[in-house]
Amino acid sequence: MSVDLAVENLNKRFGGILAVNGAGLRVASGTIHGIIGPNGAGKTTLFNLIAGSFLPDSGRILLGARDITALTPERRCALGLARTFQIPRPFSGLDLLDNVAIGCLGRARTVGHARQLAHEVLESLGIGRYADTLASALPIGLRKMLEVARAVATAPKLLLLDEVMGGLHGDEVDRMIETIRRINATGVTVVMIEHVLPAIMSLAAQVTVLDQGRILCSGTPEAVTQDPAVIAAYLGDEVLA
């Protein structure tokens, strides 16, 4: 089950900063869509608006045919939207299994059932052996996995991943790429913010570049990385170096 996402002319101001400035975005059902841009470009703020952590000053957000602009985060979750947090926010007093079980509660009859479903999620992501580890004792790589597992646990149709590769080592990145590919293969639409460009290149069908709150351009990864405006604003140093 998947769903498409449309963002229309979204604006969000924090004091003097227009963190998101007239952003528009279309994500086709069942695809992986990358979002890149320099630090402070407004990527996380865009996710916070889509997921409902903040309400936009203006603009619209559509999940499938449904206008979700004014809904609470929990209502959006019930409609099939899940997100991870850039800085992991585990339930630190609980173990990995219960963290994920909380994501399963909406589709479980009992706590025992939720834990059983959570086990399945952990196994499918290959981290079942850490089920009993307290979340506060997990290293960063597994905290990122916890974020993904918890979001997947809600059985989403649209998954927002905010820099889930940040701070991961080489083979951890490879494993995360594989994980995302597998989640997408089950039909989940994925939107991912990522600084690790090779990951975006190998996963995303479409990429959107954000700079100072504005959409600079959208297109295939190849087209986007060759766009002169993108090179100037963001890739410049890396490409020239």
Next chain:
Amino acid sequence: MMRGIVSTFRASGSVSQAIQLALVATPLVIALLTSDNALLDSLNQMLIWAALALSWNILGGYARQISVGHVAFYGIGAYTSTLLALNFGISPWLGMLAGGALAALIGALLGSATLRLRGPFFTMATIAFAEVVRILAVNWRSVTRGAEGLAIDSTPNLPGFVFGQARSYVLVTWGLMAVLFAVSKYLDHSKTGLRLRAVRDNEDAARALGIHTFSLRISVLAVSAFFTAICGTFYAQYLLLIDPDSVLGVDASLQMALMAVVGGIGSAIGPVLGTYLLVPFGQVLRAQLGSQLAGLHLVIYGLGLVLVLYKLPNGIWPAIEAALKRRGRASRQRSGLPEEDAR
């Protein structure tokens, strides 16, 4: 529900379980063994406080919404069942359900108006709310008879919830406390309990996972208010006289919160343990020092509280549990058994 409770007990260490069950059962055993009416009297008062602390803890401990106006629900319970009995001859056994339902409804309304705001706003609102209910009880004389209060006919009869013997009161109040203990355990280990843990730990993450934090808090407040009101009826039937001072005084709100906090909020046994320690401590101090310098016993009581909370900010029970865990681990290592799982 029974299954939930059983698996709950299996979840925590067996020594811890045994201590908890012993703590809950002790007053019952004493009540069955003694025929000292003064002792039974103290016991009954203590059990009502334990039931109140448990009711408060459902909201304050599990949802971490600190109310210092819970006495309002207590008063609503006491007045509702008493008025229904005096005016319409309705048995307090039924009347207490009506009082509980009314308190739950009013609690839900109060919650909808105040729980959306974060920070201390809810706590302040509960103080104001309790004051409004108290003023209403004092001034609505045609119904409540104001400060004079309402007296209940003291002829013992079962449907009227009036007993001739102190022991009978202790037995039913113990039943109320045991039910509240079981409800607390069940709640903590149910889906609701897991949701509450998530909200306590990280509210934004909880909401992103689909937890309706606002309605969750309102329903927990309603459950807490319901049981607090039931305690009110038990108190009314025991004293056979209620007035705004006895069932709507500010200090009772603080007392029930304090007992839960001292014992350890967020566990079922914490409020029970806190009550067992504080009520006798207060009674002994009053008996020993009450006749001397006015207020001296209260000063010492307060200093005792400060000392406990300074040393054990999470309350007494969590400290005991931590010590049991350390000991368990040490003895397992000595006997060469593998570490028990964190679960």
